Each structure stands twice: as C-alpha cells, then as structure tokens.
Amino acid sequence: MRLFEFEAKQLFAKHKIPITEGVLCTTPIEVRNAVLNFDGRGILKVQILSGGRAKAGGIKKVESPEEAETVADDLFEETVKGYPVERILVDPLLDIRREYYLGVTINRAKYKIVVIGSPTGGVDIEEFARKNPAKVFKESFEIDERMYSFEAYGIGLQMKFRKEKLNLVSSIIMGLYNVFKAYDCKLAEINPLVETENGLLVAADARISVDDDALFRHPELAEMGIEKRHEEGEMTLREKEAREHGIPYLDLDGKIGMFPGGAGFGIMGNDFVNYFGGKPANFMDSGGGPSPERLAKMLVLLDENPKVKAIFGARFGGISRCDDFAKGVIMFLKDHGLSKPMVMRMTGNNWEEGVRLFDEAKKKNPELFENIEAHGIETPIEQIARRAVELSQEVE
Amino acid sequence: MRLFEFEAKQLFAKHKIPITEGVLCTTPIEVRNAVLNFDGRGILKVQILSGGRAKAGGIKKVESPEEAETVADDLFEETVKGYPVERILVDPLLDIRREYYLGVTINRAKYKIVVIGSPTGGVDIEEFARKNPAKVFKESFEIDERMYSFEAYGIGLQMKFRKEKLNLVSSIIMGLYNVFKAYDCKLAEINPLVETENGLLVAADARISVDDDALFRHPELAEMGIEKRHEEGEMTLREKEAREHGIPYLDLDGKIGMFPGGAGFGIMGNDFVNYFGGKPANFMDSGGGPSPERLAKMLVLLDENPKVKAIFGARFGGISRCDDFAKGVIMFLKDHGLSKPMVMRMTGNNWEEGVRLFDEAKKKNPELFENIEAHGIETPIEQIARRAVELSQEVE
Amino acid sequence: MAILVDKDSRILVQGMTGTAGQFHTKRMLEYGTKIVSGTSPGKGGEVVESIPVFDTVESAIDNTGADTSVIFLPAAFVKEAAIESIWAGIKHVVVVPEHIPIFDMMEIRKEAKRYGSTVLGGNTPGIITPGQANIGIMPDIAFKPGKIGTVSRSGSITYYVADTLTRSGYGETTCVGLGGDPVLGSTFDDILRMFEKDDETEAVVMCGEIGGVYEEIAKDTIKRMKKPVICIIGGIYAPPGKRMGHAGAIVEGSMGTAKSKLKALEDAGAHAARTFLDIPKILEDLNIEPVEKPK
C-alpha cells in the first residue's frame, strides 16, 4: 500500500531524516501563501498515489505567488494519471548541487532486505542502474538484523560521500532502514536525496509502500490517518462498485464475462479465452472462501455489463466450496436472473452438495436455469473456455 | 538503578501486564480516601528504594479508612530502612488464591538473559529456590533474541498454569521480558504474581532496576521523572556532601582517612589497613581521571572528619595522572591546609611531573607540607599502609 | 516414494480447535491422512475428531511423534506457530492462511533454513501425495496416484493440472502448492530439486504466473535436472503488473512478466504448455506412458 509523499515524509521526520519544509495545501490560496513564505518561488507537487508525477505534469516549478495560484488552480481542476488532485505539497526550491538515490526494499529471491545507494539519483535512476550496474551499490540484510552505523558508513562511502557529509548521510541511511523496519515496508525510497549548495542533505521526494497484510500491527499509522486504501486511478464505475463490495475487479476490452474462482485461474482463464480466440470483458477474483452473497454480486456485475455477451464460470472447490458456490449462483438466479448465456464447470470440494443444490433449485424453477450450460469434472476446462468463446460470438 | 514500585508498575501497564489499581498518596487524607474507595480496606505500601519493606514494617494492611489514616500518619513520620517515607501506594486487598514468582535478569557468567518462573512466590522465594531448585524454572535468551509466545507458554506450563490461565500468564511473561528489553533493565521482577479467587492474574508488587549506564538512551524514562538517582538510605552528612560532589563515599568505623585512587585499590587498601591492624574511617573512589578540584574536595572531607586521625594517600597514575593528582593535593594544601598526618605514595603515568610540582610547591611553601610523608615507586604500598596504621595509633 | 509427505507422515494440526482446523481435520482424516495431534495453547487436553490437542508443539511431538504440521490460524499468529514447529523439530510446515505479513514469512524462512525444515505457503492449498496423505484443503476428486509431480503458486491451477493428469491416466506422485502470497516459505527451485531426487516422479509440471521472481530463479535448477519439466505460466495476456518503485526495478530487473518467466524457463529446457490439455500431449511426446488408460 502506497503512502502519499507527505505521509512518507512525516515518517521520515520521525526517524530524523531531513525533509524539505513543505506545506500541504488544499486550495490555490493556500498554495499562493505557501509560495509567498518561500520568498516567492516554490515547487508544487500533486499528492496522488502514483509515481511518474513529473512526466504526467503533476510537478510544477513556480516563480511567483501569482503563478503559484494560477498553476494550483489548474492542478486542482485536473486529474493527474487519472487521480483527482485534492492536495498539493508546496516545497521551497532547493539549490541543488547533486542528486543521489537511496532505497530499501526486499529481495524476494534471496529473502533479504536490500539497501540500494547510488551517487546518481533523480528520474533516470532506473536507466542509470541498467547502464552502470557497478555504480549502484546494494547491501543485503537478514530480516532480523539491525543496521550498525558502520554499515551505513560503508554504504555512504560507496555513494561517494566523504568527510562530514559521511556522518550526515549515515544517519539518513540508518533512518531509512529503520523506517523500513518500523512500519513493515515493502519499499522506502528517497529519490532524489539532494545535496544542496550549502552542503545540507535533504529528502526532496519520499516514497513508501507498506505491507497491507501487516497494517494490523501498526496502530500508529492508523492514528496518522494511514489506513488500508486502494490506489484509485481512473476507475470505471463498475470497478468502483466491485471495490465497494471488496471484489478485486478490472474491466477489460472483450465480451466474455469472467466468473472464475481464485486469482490463479482468474489469470489463467483469461489466457485460455484469448488463446481460443475470445476476449474477456473483465478480470475478477472471488477471494478465498467467498460467501454466496459475494458470488451473487459478482454475477450481477457481469450480467449488468452491456459489453458482456456470454459468461464463463468456473469453480474448482478448495477453500471455496462448491456448495457455497452453488448457493451464490442460485441466489443470483432467484434475486436477479441471468440474461446472458453462461457456461460453467463446477468440481472440487463438496461438489456433490453443489450439484444437489443445483438439481433441487432447477426442479423448482427450471426457467431460471435456461441460459446455463452446467458441467462437472468430466468436461475439461478448456472445452468450457472454448464454448464461452463460441457463445460470445454466436450472440453477435 | 532501582525504580519505585509505582514507577515499575507504570512500565508494566505500558506493556500490558495487569497491575493492582493502586493510588499513589502523599498525605494521610489521600490514603484515607483511597481506602474508602476500596470498600474500606486496603494495603499501604511505602514507596522507598529498598526491598524487604514488609519485614521493616513498610507494608501495612488496614481494615478501615480511619485505621488507614492513622497508620499512614505514622508511616509518613517514620523512616523505613533509613528512607524517609514521602509516598504511600494504596492497593486494594486481593483475594489471593495463589502466589507465583516471575523474574527476568542477566546471567553474567553466561552472558544471557534469564527468565525465572516458579509456582511458588512471595517473600520466601529465595529460600524456596534454595530448597527446591527443580521447582524454579529458568529459561535463557541471547541478548538479541526476542521471546516468542510459544516460549512464554513453555514457561507458563512450568509454572503450572493450565487452560485459559496459560494465555493470561504467557502475555504477562512476554510483557515482563519486553519491559526488561525495552528499558535496558538489570532486573524486572513480579513477586508475587497473584492469582485471585476469581481467576485473574495481577502483579501485586513490581521491582525494576535499570542499567544506569544505558539511561542516556531512554528519554521516555526521563519524561516519566525517572532519572539518575541514588538509593538514599540512612546517609551521613558527609556521605551526602560527598555525593553532592559526585564522589562515591562511605563512612566507616575506623580512624584512617582513605584517599586512594580508583575503586580497585579503594577496596584493596581497606583490606590492607585492616590486615595491618588498623581501621579505615571511610571508603572513597576518585573515579577515572578526576580533576584537581575533586581531589582537593576529597581531602577536605577527610581533614574535616574528626574521627580521622591519619590519612593514607595512594595514586598509581593510569587514566588518572600523577600531575593532576599533585595539583589536587597542592590545591588542598593551599586553600584548606592539612591538619592531620598523611602518608602517601605517588607513581605511574606522569609521576615525574607530579614530583616536580610537589617539589616546586614545597620550595615555595615548605610549611604546607609539614604533615606529609611522600613516597614514590621505591616504597611498597604495604609499607605506606603500615605507616598509616602507625600514624593513626601514634596520635592517640 | 513421494516428496515431503507420504502415508507415514505424522501430521500435527496447529489451530485444530478453530472452525477451519476442525473442518479440515475431519476432511484430511477422511482421506486417510495420518493426523496424530493438534495444538491450541490453553486447550491442551481437549480432543477433536478423537485426535488429542496439546498446548505446545513440543508436547505434541513428545506424545505423538508428529513430523509435519499444517497451520489453520489467523495470519497474525502464523509466524509464532510456524517457528514454534520449526524449533521443535517439525520437518514440513504447511501454511494455509493467506495474507501473512512479508517480514513474518521472511523470518519463518530464515528459521526454516537454520533448522532444515521446509515451509509451504502462505496461502497454499497444501500438499497431497495421492492415496497417502492430503494435507491442507485440496479437493480429493482431482488426484490419483501416478508418476508426475506438480508444483504451483495457485490452488485452482493445482487442481486443474492434477485433474488433467488424472483424467489422462498419468496421475501424480506429489502435488505441492507453494502458495499465493508475495513471499513464500518455499520456491519452485526448492521443490524441483526434491522431485529430481524422487524415484517415482518421471516428470514435473510447474505452474507459475505473472509477478514475482520465483519462476525465473528456478532456471538453473531446471538446466541441471535430468527429469523433464513442463511449465505453464498464467498471465500471458494480462496487463503488466506494477513495479515496486525504482528499488524493485533495480533488484528484480526484467523479471516478473509472464513472458520473462516463459522465456527463462524455455531457455532452461522446460516444455511450455499453453493449456492444461497440452500437458498430457507433451508427456506423450516425451515418451512417458500413462499408468492407466485415459478417461
């Protein structure tokens, strides 16, 4: 879960990492006043949960309070990378002598924490790293290891700091490492770490991603207003609706409504449909052990999507059992009704009970099942996928 | 550095160890009201920096608010184990089903943290431990190890907790371990850990000693008012005066004023004097690298002590150099003057300069040195000690 | 033979007294899995499905000789439970719950390496050696004893692949779920090495998907393996996932797309399947015979 720049900087400040003395603004007037206080010049940075703000026009240098207000006015009206702009962080302009890069993340292949430092920072760090791997220094730590100051010095030396700057940067390196450890981060990044003309070091930008799954043990973040959130870029209405019901959902370009089980077959089913010449209309993940209500809601999303011409359903019951799946489908059929052809396969844990529930419901209300072609383990899933493609084409 | 019971309990509470809901009182009226709120009965505990309060009459059970006030009145007038009583902690009476013991300390021989648990707690735990070593369970931890909950369960099981009590005690064990680690403790102890008749566990008493040398990294303790302090029992005026000058000083029964170097020879010199038939009047430690001013003050304390008949001076210059030592002695001779016979030996680092300073001062003011017999490395220290004993006897 | 677990495995269920613990204990027992004990601190002495419950793993091992554990506990308690098992000498730990904090799983992995244990998950459907032991939540219906090993990051893909192998007559030696969490107790690499040494396994199906690096880092092992590896990677048609900042790009380089995975594995000599039904075809091409007639 990504933090806003200003939130990340609050955490930095707590761990004694020097940050720019920015002002968080929600109106053009506030922006104007902030710039006024910075001797009439400043840099406006939209606070959105996305990187690449500079290239997307979300970071603007201004030379006067009037310009600041005008630019802020525009920014507050716009969306940047699909995100509405609700807050602008106004920073003073820095006299930059040099830009460095410093980051901490996880090396999943080696199960280590990695500290990355480079004497070259800024927007082009990735390309720089590709071209000059020897100039990007990495040091690994075990998960239960603290960082000793001499290790920070070692990294600082590799980043080409010398003399009294070495002491400054060491404390920043340890601070960033401590931030990373303290909040269960997946990423903590200072890019650029700026050395100013008068010899100070300051985090000009700040990026932190925390591990959503560890948020439960960080009430101190909740107290700062940092709670589980979604990175809401340009979402469709349906995506928003799905999210409100806690369903991971993504609109795609095709015609086949995908109603798969877990994320694994969600991804693979999408491949299969493409492979057989069709195009999915969505990606969706039921999550582990979904309730019948949730499953019914998933079907509503598909049935009400005008782009969907046919529905591909699949359930291989594991932690999510077939009886619950059947209950969800039946609930949907009764409460909402199915207006599109659907082909589905159901097998796995409790499949017998799932089939029994279907049979029972079908006996009572055969009309509800008219549009459904239901299969069991005897039919390979590929055949279901192929049939879904056929159905989506027949409809046209 | 020992904490008061009420301070230790504050730290316990921060780490979710259940404590008695006591009230800290500074007047008999407050004590009366506290007992009134506890349904008229309670236990009054003087807050002093010493153990063995119960045996010294510092813990009193009262059966009515009136009795509480009377008892408190007496306690506030008294000293307990030499400590004036400034605060009384009033606890409700507990319905005790059983008393356990739980402690965390350091095993210096093995360089480990040791958690000690016993199904029998209370005042006699030491004797119990001596007689029933198998019933006192110890578990060791490396200094950088955290305690996992399953380890706490293991200790809880050994303490004979079962069923839902096991969960309660595990959280207390982890809490105590965390307190110990969080504040650089030398000791964290719950004795007794009380199981009440209605099945709750509560720390009825609390003892914490923190490592003075680590206080600098615990501003959170300073914020609670827990700062470097001395355990002030019955101190003599001279002890208080020495302490005010930061000099470790203890009055003893004899007649020889001890003016040694570091603590090592401070202790050994005491033995030597005894061995040669004399009795020291004090113990004193100059500390590493004392200033001339401090050394002069040390001599003033001895010279002004009427019990002192002769002074035994020794300096083997190491981190504390002989030139500084000589300066201190000369400063004392000039500013105060020596009224008693003194035998001394000075050697070690910068002894040449020390001797030069003495010679120079003596040339100027020979009268100041009349009472001093000064020796160098050529005279064994035993001879100095023996001479000091002689001098102290001559005077009589 | 089989890898990791077989009919002699003595299973401990951590969190046995919880709803999921009770439910799956029953299921696993019905399959014939040798569940010998459970743990639930503070509930030592209770019984679930006639199986004794202990307060600690240590006492469970002392009393019942458990050697393999499966965890059914909320994510927040998994780290302690897994490390308790590892320290006590449990050789295989199956972490069924999902959303295990990353730092926790890294700590578990470190302790597992230290004590020579294998951890599967978080978010694994478990592990099954068909006909012998079904540990976790996998549906019995898909599996049958045979000669192919499978290893997958996704529960449902495990089932589909096994279903395909079963129906085509090959059956499975052992099917291993690595788990769907971002950081896992074991990697493809770890499991492939085990299959390579297993006498009964004649080929391995490895099912990966977009994201992470576990597929790519298996490539050196695949190169060295004598047994054929068939791979199927989900997400060829999926939009690319997001990078974790510059640091992620610097550490993981070009890894992480379905195509990068497919390329790494094919370069290492793995045979790529596009659909499940490709798998028996590839086995046939490799002249591996089914153990029974396909259905």
Add this chain to the structure above:
Amino acid sequence: MAILVDKDSRILVQGMTGTAGQFHTKRMLEYGTKIVSGTSPGKGGEVVESIPVFDTVESAIDNTGADTSVIFLPAAFVKEAAIESIWAGIKHVVVVPEHIPIFDMMEIRKEAKRYGSTVLGGNTPGIITPGQANIGIMPDIAFKPGKIGTVSRSGSITYYVADTLTRSGYGETTCVGLGGDPVLGSTFDDILRMFEKDDETEAVVMCGEIGGVYEEIAKDTIKRMKKPVICIIGGIYAPPGKRMGHAGAIVEGSMGTAKSKLKALEDAGAHAARTFLDIPKILEDLNIEPVEKPK
C-alpha cells in the same frame, strides 16, 4: 611469546582523533607499540602522530593490516565500534571507556564469540606485554619483561601487582586488564586458559574483588591448569554488596562475596596472597626463580 599482543601486533586506535585518542596514541607510540592506523568516521585522510586515520575499520585493515584495536570513544559509541572491528576481522579489541551499557557489552561478547575475537573491558586499563606493546592507558613504570602473567579487574591493582613483580625481579609476560564494568568482554577463565598455553608464563597472578561471578566461574579452569595460580581478592573487609533482587540470588546463588571467591579459588588449588608482597614470597615457595635480582 606472550598472550594476545606482542611486538608484531598491529594496533588500530578507534577514536584516534579525539582528545583521549590522541593523548594515548602518543604514549603508546612512545612505548614502542606498533600503532599502524586509527579510525574516526568522517575524518578519513587525517593524520595523528604521523599515523593515518580512516573512516572505517575495514579500510584501516585493508591499508595497514591492523589486527588489534583499542577504543577511545564515549561509551555510547563503543558497541558499534567494537562490533565493527570484530566483523572486520580484528582479533583483539580493548575497550578503555567505562560505563558501557550492559546490553551493549552482551551484544559485543556475542559477536566476539561468533567471530573468534577477544574483547577486554569496558573500563579496562588495557593490556601490556612489557617491552613489546602497551595498549591502553597503563603506566609504563610498573612493568618489565619477565615470566609471570597477571589478570585483574582493577587498573590500579594491575599496576601494584606488576610493580611488585617487577621490583622482586620476576617481571611479567603479559598483564591483562579485564576491566571494572559489571559485564565484561572477557572473563578470568578466558585469560587463564591463554596463559596456561603460553610458553613463557610460569605462573599467573589473578586479582579479583568483591561482586560479580567472574572469579568463581574460573575455578574449573584453575583445577585443570598445570601452572600455579596466585590469587588476591579485594574486599575481604568490605561490607557485603547488594543483591540484584530475588532473581539475582537465584541466578548467582552464594557467589559474589570476597570470601566466596577466595574459597572457590583456594579450593581449586590457587594460592591466596593477602598483600602484594605475599606474591613474590609465594613464587619463591613454588621454586620459581626471579629473572633478575630483586631491587
């Protein structure tokens, strides 16, 4: 020979640019100690008494082959400095500052054990192999090359004992200051084992004092030693020290008084001296000859 340090020891001074660092660097050099480098983060490139200063221990070792370090830094920085040295491969670390937090010294000891280094202190006067190397703050005047090893918790007692040995013509092989802090980097036990193996040392004087347990835990080693051990314990006439709560009593039992120490050591076969002048008498009784005529 000698133990721990000799004329070939290459000494690094951590905190060389500070007041104490500079002062004692000069003193140690004057004695002939082979100081090869210093460290002071952020001051790499400077020079103290013609000795180069580096930012890190690693670079000091790379450039000057240092193998022994002496620390002159405020207590709060000692842990980092000592562990930096230990990790970088320094074999002997001498911690002169006092008041090192106990947890820090325990961490240092743990890392030292892990990497096979020896740490002396905190609050040690250092270590001297007379005529070869004087590392720390000991006054040269007391020492002379000879055949007796000494180990002590107190600086001043080290000087008095060496003074006595020097004046009685025995001289010293190596004099080791364990340090006066409550938890120390090395114990009597550690050092006695080294003296036992040292060819030149014919007997060892061990100077302990009231408090702590380091004297008592040396008893098994003393029992096994072929070389005679003479002990002198300070505090026979001192009032007993305070116990650290019940826990201290439970962990340390009856250890910690001067009498308990004296008894443990005498029971183990050590020869007890009451004053320093007893020491040469005991050596004489043991038929150990002085190396030169007593003064």
